[in-house]
Amino acid sequence: MTPSEPRINDPAVVAELTALHEAYEAALLGNDVDKLTDFFWDSPMALRFGVAESLYGAEEILAFRKARPVMDLARKVFNTKIVTFGSDCAIVTIEFVRGVGGIRRHGRQSQVWRRFPEGWKVVSAHVSLVPEFYMEHAAQQIGLSIPEGLQEGVRKNLERSKSIAKPFLDISLGADVETASVFEP
Numbered sequence: 001m002t003p004s005e006p007r008i009n010d011p012a013v014v015a016e017l018t019a020l021h022e023a024y025e026a027a028l029l030g031n032d033v034d035k036l037t038d039f040f041w042d043s044p045m046a047l048r049f050g051v052a053e054s055l056y057g058a059e060e061i062l063a064f065r066k067a068r069p070v071m072d073l074a075r076k077v078f079n080t081k082i083v084t085f086g087s088d089c090a091i092v093t094i095e096f097v098r099g100v101g102g103i104r105r106h107g108r109q110s111q112v113w114r115r116f117p118e119g120w121k122v123v124s125a126h127v128s129l130v131p132e133f134y135m136e137h138a139a140q141q142i143g144l145s146i147p148e149g150l151q152e153g154v155r156k157n158l159e160r161s162k163s164i165a166k167p168f169l170d171i172s173l174g175a176d177v178e179t180a181s182v183f184e185p
Helices: 011-029 033-039 058-067 134-141 148-169
Strands: 047-049 054-056 075-085 089-100 103-116 119-130
Touching: 011 033, 011 075, 011 089, 011 103, 011 119, 033 058, 047 058, 054 058, 134 148
Parallel strands: 047 119
Antiparallel strands: 047 054, 075 089, 089 103, 103 119
16 A cells, blocks of 8 residues: 555444444434435535436435335345545445335445545435346245246246247337227127
């Protein structure tokens, strides 16, 4: 390490960010809008990209927080990684599992934290859900358990079905084409 390079993962800084991340997570699960707002940089340059929203600036982030439905907030966090650069910049990433509308979803979150005179703030955040494989979702919806040893074969059959159906699904019909007669008694 040269004198001009920042110290990476100073244990004291990592400990600070670990505590902040745990407090952020508690505020998120408790939908504590005031605390969540305080964690973010109060600037029009703050960013939060969510599953279905792109928020530019502290005002948009606050409006989202206030309008957010208070349901299905519980989640299990794992694979937490904290990387610090010097004593004033850090990146926190996690993976999580949560239920969304009764469906188990796997997600990812990344946050860029910066230390300001008033303390650490999230300057940029991103949350996304990993697309669940169709087989898992469909099986869950009908209460079907597919044994682990058979899952690869089921996945291959679904991929084959997809390739067989693709030419038919790619056909574009005009708005004036009746695809099937409507039976009216």
